[in-house]
Amino acid sequence: MTSTSRHGFHPAGVSDVGSPRARLAAFVTRWSLRPFTNVLPTTRRGIRFSRRIVATSMNLLGPVPKGTSIDLVVDGPVRGEWVRAAGVTSGPRVLLYIHGSAYVICSARTHRGLTARLSSSTGLPVFTVDYRLAPEHPFPAAADDIESAYRLLLEQGYSARNIVIAGDSAGGHLAADLIIENDRTGTPQPGALVLFSPLIDLDFELSAQTERTRKDPMISAASARALVALYTDGNASDLPRLRLDLALVRDLPPTLIQVGGAEMLRGDARHLHSMIEKAGGSCELEIWPDQMHVFQALPRLVPEAAHALERASKFVENSLDTADVQHDSKEQVS
Known part of the structure; x- marks a missing residue:
C-alpha cells in the first residue's frame, strides 16, 4: 500500500527521505556522471562507449549472485536468456x-x-x-521483438495469467505497447505488470517539466531525448505505438510502478498511473524518496534496492494468486 505525502505516493513503511547512502549517491552522480552523459555524442562511437560504461557500472553495482544459472535462447526472431536464481526451478509461472x-x-x-x-x-x-537495439535497429524492431517473445511463452504452454511482465525505463514503454497490442489482436493479457522507472513520454516533455523542480542526477531530458530519437528514427511523435494511449484497453493487468523521487521520470510514472486508473485498471504507484533511476538495480549503492524488490515480489505473488482464484471461480460457474 502507499500513502499520500509531500513526496506524492509514498511507500508505506519507508522513510520520508532516502538513506544517507542513497542521498550521497545521487549527489555524487549529479556532479560526476551527469556532466559526462550530457556531452557524450550519439554517434556510433559514442554509443559503443556508453554501452561499455553502463555494462561495467551495472556489473560493479549490481553483480550476479552466486549460483545463478543462465541459459541463452535463440528461437526464430526471439533472442534472450533464462535467468534462474539458485534453487529456482521451472514451473507454471514465469516472469x-x-x-x-x-x-x-x-x-x-x-x-x-x-x-x-x-x-x-x-x-x-x-x-x-535481448531485443534489437537502435541505432542499428530502429522502431518498431524492439516492440516487435517483445511481442514475439510474449507469444513464444504462450506457445510454450504458459498461461497468460501466470506470466508477469516486468521492465525498467524504456522497457516500461515496451511493456505498455505490448498490453495495447494484446488488446488489439485479442491476445490474453499477462497476470501482472511490474515497472521500474517507466518511460512513457518519448518527447520527454513530462521530464522537462519535472526537471524544473529537481534535476535528474544521471542525465538531462534533452540528452535522453537525443538517445531515444535514435530509436524513433524520424517517425511522427504522435504515432500510436510511440505515443501510447491505454484509455480503450480492456482487461488491464494489475500494475505496480516504482520510481525514484530524484529522477525526472517520476512525471511519466504519474502519467501512466493516471492512465491506467482512468481506464478502469488497478495500479499502485510508489515514489521512493531521493532514489535515482532504476535504483533497484544498484544494491551495492543503495540499501533501498532490496526493500523495493521485496515489495515488488509480494505484489507479484498476490496478483498471481488472485488471478488463479478468479480463474477457478469462472471455471466453477461455467
Whole structure:
C-alpha cells in the first residue's frame, strides 16, 4: 500500500527521505556522471562507449549472485536468456523481463544482476528479452521483438495469467505497447505488470517539466531525448505505438510502478498511473524518496534496492494468486 505525502505516493513503511547512502549517491552522480552523459555524442562511437560504461557500472553495482544459472535462447526472431536464481526451478509461472536504457544501450546481459535478484525474491524463472537495439535497429524492431517473445511463452504452454511482465525505463514503454497490442489482436493479457522507472513520454516533455523542480542526477531530458530519437528514427511523435494511449484497453493487468523521487521520470510514472486508473485498471504507484533511476538495480549503492524488490515480489505473488482464484471461480460457474 502507499500513502499520500509531500513526496506524492509514498511507500508505506519507508522513510520520508532516502538513506544517507542513497542521498550521497545521487549527489555524487549529479556532479560526476551527469556532466559526462550530457556531452557524450550519439554517434556510433559514442554509443559503443556508453554501452561499455553502463555494462561495467551495472556489473560493479549490481553483480550476479552466486549460483545463478543462465541459459541463452535463440528461437526464430526471439533472442534472450533464462535467468534462474539458485534453487529456482521451472514451473507454471514465469516472469518476462524487458530491460531499458533508451532502446540503445543495455542488454539481457547487463541486467543479469537485477533479473537474478528478481528470480530469487519471486522464486520464478525470468526470461529476459535481448531485443534489437537502435541505432542499428530502429522502431518498431524492439516492440516487435517483445511481442514475439510474449507469444513464444504462450506457445510454450504458459498461461497468460501466470506470466508477469516486468521492465525498467524504456522497457516500461515496451511493456505498455505490448498490453495495447494484446488488446488489439485479442491476445490474453499477462497476470501482472511490474515497472521500474517507466518511460512513457518519448518527447520527454513530462521530464522537462519535472526537471524544473529537481534535476535528474544521471542525465538531462534533452540528452535522453537525443538517445531515444535514435530509436524513433524520424517517425511522427504522435504515432500510436510511440505515443501510447491505454484509455480503450480492456482487461488491464494489475500494475505496480516504482520510481525514484530524484529522477525526472517520476512525471511519466504519474502519467501512466493516471492512465491506467482512468481506464478502469488497478495500479499502485510508489515514489521512493531521493532514489535515482532504476535504483533497484544498484544494491551495492543503495540499501533501498532490496526493500523495493521485496515489495515488488509480494505484489507479484498476490496478483498471481488472485488471478488463479478468479480463474477457478469462472471455471466453477461455467
